[in-house]
Amino acid sequence: MMLLSRHVRKRQFAVGIGGLAATAVAAGLGVTMSQNAVPPESRVAGRPVQIQGAGFVSSQTCRPCHPSEYASWHGSYHRTMTQVATPDSVATSFDNVRVDEVPGEPMRLQVRGPELWAEFNDPDGAGSPRIQRRVVMTTGSHTQQIYWYATGRSRMLGQLPAIWLVEERRWVPRGAAVMRPSGPPHSETGAWNGICVACHTTDGRPQIDTPFGSRPVTTQSASTTSAEFGIACEACHGPGAEHVGANSLPQRYRLHLTGQADPTIVRPDRLDPKRSSQVCGQCHSFWEFPDAPSERRANVQGLPYRPGDELAATRFIVQPTTNLESDTMKMLLADDPRFVRDTFWSDGMVRATGREYNGLIDSPCFTKATDDNRTLSCFSCHAMHRARDDVRSVESWADDQLASGAQGNGACLQCHARQDVSAHTHHRVGSAGSSCYNCHMPYTTYGLLKTIRSHQISSPSVRVTIETGRPNACNLCHLDKTLAWAAETMNRWYATPVPALTGDDSVVAAALLTLLKGDAGQRAIVAQSLGWRPAQEASGTAWMAPFLALLLDDPYDAVRFIAGRSLDTLPGFDSFRFDFVAPPQRRAAQRVRALEIWRDTRTRAGRAAPALLFNPDGTFNAAVIDRLRRERDNRRVTYRE
Amino acid sequence: MTDYARRHIRFGWWSLLVFATAGLVLETLHGFKVRAYLDVSNETRRLMWTLAHAHGTLLALVHVIFGVTVRGAGEWTGRTLRPISSALMGASVLLPGGFFLGGIVFYSGDPGLGILLVPFGAVLLIAALFLIARATGDTKTPPAR
Numbered sequence: 008m009m010l011l012s013r014h015v016r017k018r019q020f021a022v023g024i025g026g027l028a029a030t031a032v033a034a035g036l037g038v039t040m041s042q043n044a045v046p047p048e049s050r051v052a053g054r055p056v057q058i059q060g061a062g063f064v065s066s067q068t069c070r071p072c073h074p075s076e077y078a079s080w081h082g083s084y085h086r087t088m089t090q091v092a093t094p095d096s097v098a099t100s101f102d103n104v105r106v107d108e109v110p111g112e113p114m115r116l117q118v119r120g121p122e123l124w125a126e127f128n129d130p131d132g133a134g135s136p137r138i139q140r141r142v143v144m145t146t147g148s149h150t151q152q153i154y155w156y157a158t159g160r161s162r163m164l165g166q167l168p169a170i171w172l173v174e175e176r177r178w179v180p181r182g183a184a185v186m187r188p189s190g191p192p193h194s195e196t197g198a199w200n201g202i203c204v205a206c207h208t209t210d211g212r213p214q215i216d217t218p219f220g221s222r223p224v225t226t227q228s229a230s231t232t233s234a235e236f237g238i239a240c241e242a243c244h245g246p247g248a249e250h251v252g253a254n255s256l257p258q259r260y261r262l263h264l265t266g267q268a269d270p271t272i273v274r275p276d277r278l279d280p281k282r283s284s285q286v287c288g289q290c291h292s293f294w295e296f297p298d299a300p301s302e303r304r305a306n307v308q309g310l311p312y313r314p315g316d317e318l319a320a321t322r323f324i325v326q327p328t329t330n331l332e333s334d335t336m337k338m339l340l341a342d343d344p345r346f347v348r349d350t351f352w353s354d355g356m357v358r359a360t361g362r363e364y365n366g367l368i369d370s371p372c373f374t375k376a377t378d379d380n381r382t383l384s385c386f387s388c389h390a391m392h393r394a395r396d397d398v399r400s401v402e403s404w405a406d407d408q409l410a411s412g413a414q415g416n417g418a419c420l421q422c423h424a425r426q427d428v429s430a431h432t433h434h435r436v437g438s439a440g441s442s443c444y445n446c447h448m449p450y451t452t453y454g455l456l457k458t459i460r461s462h463q464i465s466s467p468s469v470r471v472t473i474e475t476g477r478p479n480a481c482n483l484c485h486l487d488k489t490l491a492w493a494a495e496t497m498n499r500w501y502a503t504p505v506p507a508l509t510g511d512d513s514v515v516a517a518a519l520l521t522l523l524k525g526d527a528g529q530r531a532i533v534a535q536s537l538g539w540r541p542a543q544e545a546s547g548t549a550w551m552a553p554f555l556a557l558l559l560d561d562p563y564d565a566v567r568f569i570a571g572r573s574l575d576t577l578p579g580f581d582s583f584r585f586d587f588v589a590p591p592q593r594r595a596a597q598r599v600r601a602l603e604i605w606r607d608t609r610t611r612a613g614r615a616a617p618a619l620l621f622n623p624d625g626t627f628n629a630a631v632i633d634r635l636r637r638e639r640d641n642r643r644v645t646y647r648e
Numbered sequence: 649m650t651d652y653a654r655r656h657i658r659f660g661w662w663s664l665l666v667f668a669t670a671g672l673v674l675e676t677l678h679g680f681k682v683r684a685y686l687d688v689s690n691e692t693r694r695l696m697w698t699l700a701h702a703h704g705t706l707l708a709l710v711h712v713i714f715g716v717t718v719r720g721a722g723e724w725t726g727r728t729l730r731p732i733s734s735a736l737m738g739a740s741v742l743l744p745g746g747f748f749l750g751g752i753v754f755y756s757g758d759p760g761l762g763i764l765l766v767p768f769g770a771v772l773l774i775a776a777l778f779l780i781a782r783a784t785g786d787t788k789t790p791p792a793r
Contacts, residue, residue: 051680072757075689263755 016124033404054091054143054164055200055208061309062246063210063234069247072254076240077254079393082401083408085238087148088205092123096145099171101125101176108178108588109168110192111135113143116142116390125156129169130194131225135154142167144199144236146207148173149406150455151184151262156200161228174458183564183588184456186527186646195225202233205310208233212309217304217643243286243391245273245314273314274547275391280376280384285318287385288364292318293325293350293357293647297335301463303493326354328369339542350647352475356463358528359646366463372422380552381422383464390415399621433500439484439541449480453528454648456568458535469494470506472517476529476640482517483536489618490517515631516618522554523635527563534558538573550575550619552605553627557636559598567594574601579608651718652729660711663740667704678735679733696751704744707773712735722759723732723785728783735776742769 008289048056055624059065062551070077080086090096101116101123114164116129123142138158144164154173155164177455203220204211211233213219217226234241241247242603250272253259268277275286289312296302305311311321318324323335325348330336330362339346350359357365364386367373372383390410393401397411404411423443426432434440446467450458465471467480469490481493491513497503504542511520522533536542537551539564553576558570564587571585583604585597615621620628674697677685685694714736718724742765750760 074691074757075687076756078688078691259758260755260761262759264761395687 009443015236026284030101053141053159053162054119054155055229057235059234060107061101061210061234062248063241064247064251065235066068068239068241068251071543073240075395075557076392077301079404080240080391081391081403083391083405084147084149085242085391085400088146088147088238089203089229089236089237090148092142092145093121094113094118096124097123097142097154097171098145098148098173099176101142101492106169106178108180108183110180112137114167114169121544125167125293129195130165130168130192140165146199146203151326153181158196158400160225162200162231163197163224163227163229164199166198169191170311179566179568179588182429183568185648186453186531186644188527188643188645189562189564194224197227197229200229204233207306208236210234210246210309213306215306218299218306231454237245238290242290243273243275243314243528247272275314275596276386278315278377278384280319280373280386282315283386284364284367284373284384287322287389288318288368289314289322291385292322293362294365295325295335295339297323324365324368325350326365327353330548331355342461345645346642349645352477354471354477356451356461356465356475356477358477359648360452360459361648362452363462366452366461368391368463372462372464376383377513388418416443419447439545445484445541446480449478450539451477451532453531453646454482456565467493467497469497469505469508471507473506473512474523476525478517478521478529478532478536481603483532484539484542484545485617486518486533486536486542487516487550487619488546489513489515490520493517500575511635514617514619515635519554519618519620520635523632524638524640525643526640527561527566527641528646530558530561530563530566532572534569537574538569540576543576549610550616550621552577552580553602556598556601556605556634558588559594559601562641563586579604625636652726652733653715656711656718656733657715659737659740660708660713660715662784663708663711664705667701667708668706668734669743670697672781673699681733684715690758690759692754693751695746696754696763700744700751701745703747704740705742707740709719711740717780719786724783732776732779735772737777739773739776742766743773745769 044500048058057065066077066080070289084089087096094101098516102118104115104116109127111128114125117126124139124140126137126139129138132138139183140158143157143337144155145152146155150173152173154167154170156163156167166181168181170181171178172184180192180613181195196217197219199529200215201514201557202214210230212230213228216228235387243248252268253271254269261267268274275283277283289310296305301311312318324330324334325339325347327336336347350357350362350389351365352358358367367385370383388410389408390397390404390413391408393399393404394411399411410418420443428441429436432441433445439445442613443491444460447464448460448462448479449467451461452459469479469481471477472479472482472490479493481496482488482490485493489512491508494503494505494508498505518533518536521529525533534555537555543551552574555570555574558566559574561567561570567585567587571587574580574585575583580601583601585601589597615623615625617628622631623627674685684690685697714732718729745760746762746765746769749765750759752762753760
């Protein structure tokens with residue numbers, strides 16, 4: 008009886024253990040099956056796919072060992088530069104939405120389960136027939152979001168005719184969001200595969216059968232892949248497979264305890280300033296392939312540059328100050344004579360955003376530096392991972408990824424230590440005029456419907472303004488002052504020679520001369536400054552509205568947009584709304600309305616200022632305004648944003 | 649016999665008090681959003697200390713259960729119980745202690761060197777569990793009443 012009982016107990020025990028094992032296996036299978044619910048990328052058709060190779064392992068592999076770095080990158084706009092379009096990743100609703108801001112018939116958006124769909128006029132079809140396409144990818148998430156649809160031809164993408172402005176929370180026609188003369192809509196099909204993939208993904212490979220742009224895109228096919236969508240860990244640190252392999256064993260603690268650098272991975276902040284800046288410069292520069300064969304190689308194998316390499320070894324960095332006479336530049340100019348002029352000021356300073364590296368490498372803090380510890384690099388001011396002691400939220404840091412100590416004058420004071428800042432600036436300490444950035448990095452580059460700071464460190468110069476047309480920092484803040492005033496002030500403060508000035512330069516505010524006579528890019532810069540609070544405080548706002556109203560009629564969509572936005576910041580214009588892409592008649596009515604608001608709320612300030620083109624009786628100096636407008640630089644401006 | 653049972657039941661309840669209190673401390677760190685614990689850059693610390701709390705609490709319960717088991721099992725000898733008791737005690741110190749120390753100083757996703765105590769504690773725990781499981785097979789079932 009006892010033997011039998013023991014036997015039974017053993018059997019029950021075995022059954023129990025077997026049951027536990029079966030439960031564990033079932034749980035494991037369940038987890039595996041749930042992971043497989045999303046089809047692997049290799050099986051996805053109709054859009055570019057993420058496939059790791061050539062030593063790339065993806066950010067998911069980096070995450071377990073570097074949770075903090077992963078988290079700050081995950082909160083950055085680098086990650087979301089390219090995303091698969093889903094109801095969660097798009098910045099606006101697609102749920103049964105009608106978008107009127109497109110050429111022709113309205114675009115209609117739909118959510119079908121996890122999929123997003125759009126109905127619109129085919130930009131590639133003869134007669135623009137109506138088509139329905141699945142929206143599969145997005146570009147951007149910070150200021151704008153662009154949407155790409157599956158064309159149905161291999162992995163080639165087309166672009167929806169409208170884009171979403173994130174801050175303004177509105178749709179605009181795609182063509183209206185770039186600095187480009189108004190014209191008939193054109194197709195952007197294939198642009199993602201051929202151009203965007205290089206910098207908006209990690210290890211992008213276009214894999215287009217023939218060079219992009221060499222044949223009608225509808226006859227081309229693409230098998231575009233990338234290691235990871237967005238600018239991920241390995242874009243800046245290089246492929247991670249060797250690093251992962253070397254650090255899978257606990258021997259990595261040797262590096263932890265000794266603080267030694269790991270030779271299997273690149274830490275850009277440990278490179279010398281020039282090489283570290285090149286890591287950013289691989290995308291934040293104006294570059295071209297050195298020749299056609301290198302483009303074909305990159306088409307299949309991806310760009311050969313790896314962090315730590317010499318960037319110029321595999322790229323042609325377009326820098327008119329140093330290589331305007333090079334064979335490559337001549338070839339590029341022969342292909343497009345406006346190639347340089349559209350992106351650089353006449354003295355070679357870059358004027359389009361996203362090309363900050365071009366500005367950096369022509370900065371005296373970079374070119375004249377002899378000590379690595381005192382050489383300007385991207386990391387002098389920017390931090391790609393939010394520091395542990397940074398009190399800002401991830402969202403706040405991610406806006407421009409400035410290092411916590413570089414938000415004020417701290418960045419410059421690392422090298423240019425001064426006991427008394429105001430003795431140098433001649434402005435009150437803590438004021439906008441005592442900000443290093445405001446004087447040495449003014450808002451003279453343009454892109455994405457706004458101006459950003461020039462990343463070429465410079466000092467305000469009236470002579471340069473006269474020679475290049477680029478507004479100087481003094482007159483971008485003191486919008487009501489003339490060039491002569493700025494020249495005399497700088498002569499008095501810094502003994503800067505006063506250049507030869509024209510009659511208008513001495514009697515008309517420099518900002519108004521640029522606003523009335525400048526090209527579209529210059530007009531955009533002044534329009535933005537008119538809405539800039541420090542400039543409004545320095546110059547007063549009472550006189551600004553009629554000049555911004557003039558720009559509401561500008562031939563360039565982008566200039567109208569910025570003028571309308573600046574107008575919104577003026578007193579009395581809280582409820583004023585300007586639709587920069589409305590039909591001309593409606594825009595004219597809105598312009599009249601803007602002038603009415605100004606007349607109703609006008610104060611005596613600035614009423615009789617000749618430099619602001621007001622007569623002593625407060626009326627406009629229409630003769631001068633008309634003359635200056637007739638002198639406007641109407642050349643075609645097409646920024647490579 | 650009785651000594652072992654008392655020893656583990658006492659140790660278990662006191663240990664439970666300590667680690668329950670530790671849990672309260674961790675909740676307080678959550679409640680006051682203490683960055684040294686909650687920041688994503690301190691994710692490793694949070695994980696290590698959570699593991700220390702969880703392991704300490706569960707091991708405390710194991711001690712209580714073991715003490716009750718010993719009290720109910722009439723046939724376990726001191727020779728059987730001594731290694732089990734030592735192993736359980738060792739595991740109760742090394743496992744939560746290793747996790748706790750590993751979260752004080754750490755290297756991004758890697759815990760500090762204190763984590764080296766954990767595998768030793770784990771081996772002791774497994775050994776103790778094996779010895780307990782084996783010993784229960786040799787125990788006569790008390791007659792049903």
